[in-house]
Amino acid sequence: MPPTKFNTFFRSYFLVFLLIFFGYSCKVNQKLASTKPKIILKLDDLWFEDGLVHEGWIEVMNFLNAQNVKGTIGLVGDSLEEEAEIYFNWIKKRHQEGHEIWNHGYCHCKPTVNGQACSEFRGTDYAYQLGQLEKTQQLAKEKLGLTLVSFGAPYNSTDSLTTNALAKIPDLKIWIYKETSAPTDKEVLKRIKEVNIEYPVHVPDFDKFKSGYEQYKHEPILVIQGHPRSWVKDPTRMEEFKKIITFLKAEEVEFTTPIEYKQLSQ
Numbered sequence: 191m192p193p194t195k196f197n198t199f200f201r202s203y204f205l206v207f208l209l210i211f212f213g214y215s216c217k218v219n220q221k222l223a224s225t226k227p228k229i230i231l232k233l234d235d236l237w238f239e240d241g242l243v244h245e246g247w248i249e250v251m252n253f254l255n256a257q258n259v260k261g262t263i264g265l266v267g268d269s270l271e272e273e274a275e276i277y278f279n280w281i282k283k284r285h286q287e288g289h290e291i292w293n294h295g296y297c298h299c300k301p302t303v304n305g306q307a308c309s310e311f312r313g314t315d316y317a318y319q320l321g322q323l324e325k326t327q328q329l330a331k332e333k334l335g336l337t338l339v340s341f342g343a344p345y346n347s348t349d350s351l352t353t354n355a356l357a358k359i360p361d362l363k364i365w366i367y368k369e370t371s372a373p374t375d376k377e378v379l380k381r382i383k384e385v386n387i388e389y390p391v392h393v394p395d396f397d398k399f400k401s402g403y404e405q406y407k408h409e410p411i412l413v414i415q416g417h418p419r420s421w422v423k424d425p426t427r428m429e430e431f432k433k434i435i436t437f438l439k440a441e442e443v444e445f446t447t448p449i450e451y452k453q454l455s456q
Contacts, residue, residue, distance in 0.1 A: 264294030267326025
């Protein structure tokens with residue numbers, strides 16, 4: 191083969207090789223990137239204090255906004271019964287910023303059934319559970335102009351009747367931390383107990399979180415739970431939470447919300 195033709199052939203072959211190599215590299219990099227888990231911050235127990243937002247919630251949400259991190263807010267429905275414009279406007283503003291507001295029951299209480307204390311969604315009857323869900327949905331529409339699409343029970347405590355009650359509310363499409371094996375048509379976001387914000391409940395612990403995260407960081411989604419109202423009693427609690435967020439940002443994970451994750455997975 192003449193040198194000129196050889197050089198042309200070699201250059202063509204080399205270009206094809208580069209295209210194949212870089213195409214493969216891109217696929218590998220995309221695959222590696224996809225192994226990073228998406229993170230949902232399941233933040234529980236929003237209700238007002240004397241018509242105002244609790245200082246723990248204010249500090250947490252201000253921090254998340256400064257970090258450009260999305261969170262979710264578990265709204266307790268009976269906090270919407272009284273007129274509290276400052277509180278209502280604060281919730282609406284968080285929704286506008288991209289944080290998801292979700293149904294965390296109506297009272298976060300322990301009703302008595304046959305002389306025994308039960309959870310709002312475990313041990314109570316079907317009509318009661320359905321009523322609690324519906325009241326929070328309706329109040330959110332009336333007072334906030336929001337249709338809530340996700341549900342997580344107080345204490346994460348549910349039973350088979352919760353499945354039946356949720357089936358009657360089509361607006362609720364996502365169930366965070368479902369406990370029972372009863373079938374449901376809702377999108378279920380599972381709980382991995384080893385990966386959490388708090389160890390024990392109400393006490394953020396960065397080192398324990400990191401240990402659990404390293405075990406499960408190849409899961410597609412990690413839903414981690416915390417209670418902002420409890421993190422101002424001891425300043426170290428808030429600092430531990432902030433360390434968790436800072437670590438996750440350095441890991442380059444994507445923070446998302448239940449409804450966004452459901453839309454992506456469809």
